[in-house]
Amino acid sequence: MHSFGYRANALLTFAITILAVMCAIASFSDNFNSPSPTSQVQVLNINWFRNKPDGDDEVSMTMNISADLQSLFTWNTKQVFVFLAAEYKTRKNSLNQVSLWDGIIPAKEHAKFYIHTTNKYRFVDQGSNLRERDFNMTLHWHVMPKTGKMFADKIVMTGFRLPQAYR
Amino acid sequence: MGWIGEQIDSVKSMQFRQLFTQAISLGMIVTSALIIWKGLMCITGSESPVVVVLSGSMEPGFKRGDILFLHMSKEPIRAGEIVVFNVDGREIPIVHRVIKVHEREDTGEVDVLTKGDNNFGDDRLLYAQGQMWLQRHHIMGRAVGFLPYVGWVTIIMTEQPLIKYILIGALGLLVITSKE
Structure with a gap:
């Protein structure tokens, strides 16, 4: 016993x-924890804009991304994965989400950032629909905990438009 | 002889009824584990509700040996979600993040592109030859919860089968010889 x-x-x-x-x-x-993150994105320049030989549109842009995600961090937060996606609707597709830039924030001290960058991933459409296309820039974040449930949310920024002609 | 002798004696001295009880209790343990697993399958709607991370492609978020809990709902797949998918011609499922989504207006079908957080490029190289996108049927579930380190048990047991057999043998002996 x-x-x-x-x-x-x-x-x-x-x-x-x-x-x-x-x-x-x-x-x-x-x-x-009820976070209140903020974010701003500016498109500074369209570097080039073309129709690829296979028929898909592709665009390259330079952006300023700034965000304050400090309030997302709690004691159970291992890291925050953050990414910026262009989201738009075309005749064929009810939703297109194209990730343009992403980053891993390892600690609260780095959660308030400002970055000047071109798109890290290619902005390619399915087809040729990007001329004069209105799109949203959406900052998504994904909170990865030390243990337990994962959280995700986003900020949608509206009012972006691609140019009328290829360049 | 000491310990081994005692164990043999205790096996010999057992009554049939006691042996029967112990066989049943062993069966109860096995079946309740099965019930929990199948129950989880029903609740999460995923073929494998728990997966162990095997590669470092999602570091530093998920390391080798961490456990992910999956959920498969009807909700559409969106960029940023961590999904577990099977590629035709590959046996081991992959856990990566969705970076592109194109959802068809008429049929609602999705084309999805994934990438490991720690990988340099996207996953087109991992997909079957000529495959550009993942579709809904490739995806087994999305990760909703996370538990560190626990998966090492299964990694060690699959890579060192000897340890697995020793462990199972020892546990079985314990159950059979325990008197309470």
Whole structure:
């Protein structure tokens, strides 16, 4: 009854239970955080804009991205993955989301940033629909916890438009 | 002889009824594990509700040996979500992030492009030859929860089968010989 094996077993079971409960509480405590992030994006220049030989439109642009995501961080946050996507609607597609830039924020100190960049991933349409196309810039973030549930949300910035002609 | 002798004696001294009880309790453990697994499959709607991360392509978010909980709902797939997908001709599913989505107006079908956070380029090189996009049927689920390190148990057991057999043998012996 009181052998070494039983005591070791009881101790291990208890330790794992406590650990699991603590992980669950840590994850649950994230729900009390109500973040208020802000973001601004400017398209400074259309570097080039062309119709590729296979018929798809492609555009390259230079942007200023600034954001303050500090309020997303809690004690259970390992990192925040942030990315900027161009979102638009075409005749064929009810939704197109094209990621233009992304980054990993490892700590709260780096969560307020300003970056001047060209698009990191190619902005290619499915087809030739980008001339004079209105699109939204959406800053998405994905909070990766140390343990537990993951959170994601976004800020939509409207009023962007691509030029009328290829250049 | 000591310990081994004692164990053999305890096996010998058992009554049939006791043996029967222990066989049932062993069966209960196995079936309840199965019930939990199948129940999770029903709740999450995913073929494999829990996956172990095997590669470092999503570091530093997910490391090798971390566990992901999957959920498969009817909701459409959107950029930024971490999905688990199967590529034709590859056995092991891949966990990567969606970076492009094109959703068809008429049929609602989606074309999806993925990329590992830690990889330099997108996943077109990993897809089957000539495949440009993932469709809905490739995707097994999206990651909703995260538990670090626990997956190492399964990684060690698949890579070192000997340890697996020793562990199963020892546990089985424990269940059979325990008197309570």
